[in-house]
Ligand SMILES: Nc1ncnc2c1ncn2[C@@H]1O[C@@H]2COP(=O)(O)O[C@H]3[C@@H](O)[C@H](n4cnc5c(N)ncnc54)O[C@@H]3COP(=O)(O)O[C@H]2[C@H]1O
Ligand SMILES: Nc1ncnc2c1ncn2[C@@H]1O[C@@H]2COP(=O)(O)O[C@H]3[C@@H](O)[C@H](n4cnc5c(N)ncnc54)O[C@@H]3COP(=O)(O)O[C@H]2[C@H]1O
């Protein structure tokens with residue numbers, strides 16, 4: 001048994017959870033905060049049998065792939081707000097830790 | 108040293124914590140969400156000495172045992188709300204992961 | 215790779231996180247509750263390379279050292295509120311668990 005702890009953006013979290021649940025994984029969600037940006041993100045905990053581990057990591061990676069997004073860029077000056085060319089930012093991505101489980105009990 | 112991570116229902120959480128504290132366990136509580144029902148539950152973290160592990164698991168299991176509960180079942184129709192025979196639902200239960208602790212430091 | 219889970223007081227949390235980030239550690243913050251006092255504290259998760267572990271533990275310990283604090287002590291009676299000699303209370307401190315990481319993936 002392994003414990004997967006995956007930190008994903010809030011934007012990707014429900015997609016990741018729905019995909020895992022559809023494939024019969026059991027999932028617990030924690031609302032967390034990134035230390036650098038000090039903004040909210042989501043930590044997903046999944047206890048999986050060893051032979052399901054690769055599948056679980058694949059599903060998380062595919063649904064929260066790092067990608068660039070065009071965001072509108074407004075420049076405001078004393079003459080008013082002008083929209084300039086949109087800016088490309090990096091979003092998504094997953095940071096995944098896999099831990100060994102010494103014992104698993106369903107009481 | 109082992110780290111016990113137990114996921115219990117919100118209904119059972121304070122009973123479980125009180126029982127552990129009474130028996131001299133140290134406990135940290137996380138408000139979490141179940142991925143399937145998308146409703147709140149509680150994750151309890153307990154760092155225990157190896158010889159206390161079985162006792163800790165026993166206390167958690169006994170206080171959050173799976174059981175059936177009769178819940179009122181109201182059927183509403185255009186004539187008003189009628190109460191029909193109550194419905195049996197499964198509640199409680201604990202999902203427990205035990206992890207090995209490589210180092211434990213009290214600073 | 216190791217996963218450091220450090221439980222610190224809310225008062226020390228932002229100092230601890232700022233210090234870790236300044237030294238290039240990556241940090242995730244969880245808002246948690248102490249089981250005994252039933253009051254809020256903070257759990258900090260840091261995934262570190264093995265050779266960075268001692269440095270990480272040192273930074274957490276130094277920024278959240280146990281110390282005594284003088285808090286005003288007001289005694290209220292029917293005649294009004296009198297301030298008596300301040301009381302010394304213990305604050306701060308960190309409870310740190312280090313777990314082995316079986317796999318680390320950045321997707
Ligand atoms: N080894 C680790 N241990 C524990 N948690 C980890 C971790 N690696 C990543 N995380 C978590 O995942 C979030 C996204 O990390 P990512 O590396 O994609 O994206 C990061 C990274 O590109 C950058 N970053 C984070 N810490 C940094 C630092 N100390 N110096 C420079 N850049 C940093 O800022 C982005 C947002 O970071 P933020 O802290 O808000 O949010 C982080 C943090 O909550
Ligand atoms: N291996 C694991 N890894 C991480 N967290 C775990 C876990 N096993 C259980 N949990 C956590 O414990 C809660 C209760 O699980 P339980 O198995 O008693 O009761 C579960 C189970 O009977 C059922 N269930 C959960 N996921 C399912 C799925 N993918 N397909 C079918 N039934 C599912 O729905 C109940 C409520 O699930 P919910 O997700 O809301 O809440 C779950 C989840 O937060």
Ligand SMILES: Nc1ncnc2c1ncn2[C@@H]1O[C@@H]2COP(=O)(O)O[C@H]3[C@@H](O)[C@H](n4cnc5c(N)ncnc54)O[C@@H]3COP(=O)(O)O[C@H]2[C@H]1O
Pocket residue numbers: 127128129130131132133134135136152153154155221247248249250251252253255306307308309
């Ligand atoms: N082995 C462990 N496993 C999981 N979490 C742990 C832990 N050891 C400490 N913690 C976490 O760290 C917080 C501070 O613990 P500390 O030992 O400094 O300070 C503790 C300790 O001096 C005392 N205490 C805690 N539990 C006790 C118990 N069962 N009996 C007597 N004193 C207790 O009360 C203070 C506040 O405790 P509180 O529970 O509110 O908050 C705790 C708890 O959230």
